Amino acid sequence: MNARLLPYVLILPVTLFLCLFFLYPFLLVSKQAFSTGAGFTLDNFREVTGYWKFPITMRNTLLLAAAVVPIQLALALLMATMVNRMKKGRDLVLYVWTIPLGISDLAAGIIWLAIFEQSGFLNSMMSGLGLVDKPVNLLTFQNPGIVFLAIMLAEIWRATAIMLVILVAGIGLIPKEYYEAAEVFGASPWKRFLRITLPLLRPSLQTALVLRVILAFEIFAVVAALGGTLFPVLMGETYAYQFDLLNSGAAAALALIILAISIAFTLIILRVLRVPKGATI
Amino acid sequence: MAQIEIKNVAKRFGTYQALHDINLTIQDQEFMVLLGASGCGKTTLLRIIAGLETATTGEVSIGGRRVDHLAPKDRGIAMVFQNYAVFPHLTVFENIGFGLRMQKLPNDEVKDRVERTAELMHIEQLLKRYSGELSGGQRQRVAVARALAMEPDVILMDEPLSNLDALLRMEMRAELKGVLATSNTTAIYVTHDQVEAMSMADRISVMHQGEIVQAASPIEVYRNPAAEFVAGFIGNPPMNFLPAAPAGDGKWTVAGQVMDGPRSGKPLKFAIRPEDMRPADEGLTATAKVVEPLGAHLLITCEVQGSMFRAVLDSDMSVNPGDQLTLAPQPDRMRWFDPDTTLAVA
Structure with missing residues (x-):
């Protein structure tokens, strides 16, 4: 086998697979989004963006991402730094911390529903401690703050680990000598984190943030379990268009809007956290 | 300061x-x-x-x-x-x-x-x-x-x-x-x-x-x-060592040769740098094993009474493997070590 051709031959199966099961459906969805039966049109986009719920779902989705992702980033950085300092038991701690990764998002939503619902753990605890007379319904339209908080907590619990594992790997790649040099030249632990860890972690931060932000815009099952219709998000609306309203053109248009937002944020993250030429480890 | x-x-x-x-x-x-x-x-x-x-x-x-x-x-x-x-x-x-x-x-x-x-x-x-x-x-x-x-x-x-x-x-x-x-x-x-x-x-x-x-x-x-x-x-090649047996009153027998050394009753190790050896009429008898011409000088690895020994000689000398050499150490460059403590003995 020709050595120059071999790499291309080896990636051929996965390329074909992706073309068949990703690119082709994507083209179909695009076609659906831009047509209503007769020729090219933007009607589907006009319909979904003109609907009264669209600004709310957009706002909710962005708000949730803005609230959850920075907290997850800070937590993941803190946890990764701590794990990295551990001499013994590091793997065990890492396994425990990444358990939520193995749970589906719907299951995660249901676990947190079991905590927050009227007959849930939180209510039993509060009545057990005598804080409330009778169990209260926390997840109602009267308590939008609590609904938002519950969704936030579930998301943080569920999806911080994906950033954690990426950052742990990234921190492990930074040579110890840089920290020693920084220490000798007068950098405090906090300064070492700011001036050594963060900048040298940029490639990992890029990956972790891109992945996490995309997932944040795709949030669906956790919101469905905890908020139902109280907290509409973009993906939930897409689902409603497709399966409740049976309007697949509008669903396709909304899906493309989500894709556009994801791509935009990905480009922003890649741009902001870019590493100048010659400045890699 | x-x-x-x-x-x-x-x-x-x-x-x-x-x-x-x-x-x-x-x-x-x-x-x-x-x-x-x-x-x-x-x-x-x-x-x-x-x-x-x-x-x-x-x-x-x-x-x-x-x-x-x-x-x-x-x-x-x-x-x-x-x-x-x-x-x-x-x-x-x-x-x-x-x-x-x-x-x-x-x-x-x-x-x-x-x-x-x-x-x-x-x-x-x-x-x-x-x-x-x-x-x-x-x-x-x-x-x-x-x-x-x-x-x-x-x-x-x-x-x-x-x-x-x-x-x-x-x-x-x-x-x-x-x-x-x-x-x-x-x-x-x-x-x-x-x-x-x-x-x-x-x-x-x-x-x-x-x-x-x-x-x-x-x-x-x-x-x-x-x-x-x-x-x-230290030194490339390093110092040579040979066992030295006391011959009484500051005299030592090294590879059959009697030399002046420190006053000590127990056996010592005699040491000398390869460049401090000179060809002479009287001295240690060495059989050349490997001859390495290094330009500035000649590095000769030889055998002295069963021990490996190196000498650095002038590059004009003609030495071939198998040759018998008589080499004399420069008296002021000879050093002695106690084999038990490995420390120098003056």
Whole structure:
């Protein structure tokens, strides 16, 4: 086998697979989004963006991402730094911390529903401690703050680990000598984190943030379990268009809007956290 | 004034004793080289002085001030690391200015000092580059400049030239020596390369198995090794050893020859440097095994009464493998070691 051709031959199966099961459906969805039966049109986009719920779902989705992702980033950085300092038991701690990764998002939503619902753990605890007379319904339209908080907590619990594992790997790649040099030249632990860890972690931060932000815009099952219709998000609306309203053109248009937002944020993250030429480890 | 005093410093890693009771005083502005094979504890000692490692017991003082409990930044030191540790995400300018920025010096002063040290190390044209765009030699210069920019009392160097190719190493050796001589800093330099140690040091501390075997000027270490280890470690080729049997009243029998030596009742080891042997009418009888013409001289590996023996002779001599030679040691260069303590006997 020709050595120059071999790499291309080896990636051929996965390329074909992706073309068949990703690119082709994507083209179909695009076609659906831009047509209503007769020729090219933007009607589907006009319909979904003109609907009264669209600004709310957009706002909710962005708000949730803005609230959850920075907290997850800070937590993941803190946890990764701590794990990295551990001499013994590091793997065990890492396994425990990444358990939520193995749970589906719907299951995660249901676990947190079991905590927050009227007959849930939180209510039993509060009545057990005598804080409330009778169990209260926390997840109602009267308590939008609590609904938002519950969704936030579930998301943080569920999806911080994906950033954690990426950052742990990234921190492990930074040579110890840089920290020693920084220490000798007068950098405090906090300064070492700011001036050594963060900048040298940029490639990992890029990956972790891109992945996490995309997932944040795709949030669906956790919101469905905890908020139902109280907290509409973009993906939930897409689902409603497709399966409740049976309007697949509008669903396709909304899906493309989500894709556009994801791509935009990905480009922003890649741009902001870019590493100048010659400045890699 | 930055005299460094190391008192009874020992270091243990788990069950491994890396350093045994080290005592060493390094004078202000002295260039001290810690020399030894890998694993001898020289880097550990340097890291203890730097504050990157804590001694299990003992004291370290710099300029009369105890520093063992101070953070590295409060010890008045700067360091050059073996792999340079030039920060990849900062430009050369910001690398050299890193310590100055940490001290929150005003921008003008940072700029001034960075440019001055960059000029000193001949890297002023590289200030805007990142380390990924530099060669090994240039990175080395950045690492040294970063240390010098701190204007430290003490500069610590951990095998700074070991990653450079031979030619560059020779060039940097001379340059580093010159720069440090004008900087008025006390320098501690760790290396396993004896040529580096001999050529740069004011004083060499030869280390072996976590102990300092000898601390003396390069020529003293070379001429009067304090122990068999030093004699066998320094010099290329190293000293020759032959068993010596007492023949009474300061006389010794070495390979059938009677020589003058120290007064001692028990058997000793006779030692001589290969270049201190001369062809003579009377002396040790040697059978040449390998002859290596090295240009400037002839290196001959021979056998003397069953022991391997090396001699460096004039390159005009014609010697062939199998030849019988009679070699006489230069009397004032003969050394004697006690085989039990391995220490020199005068």
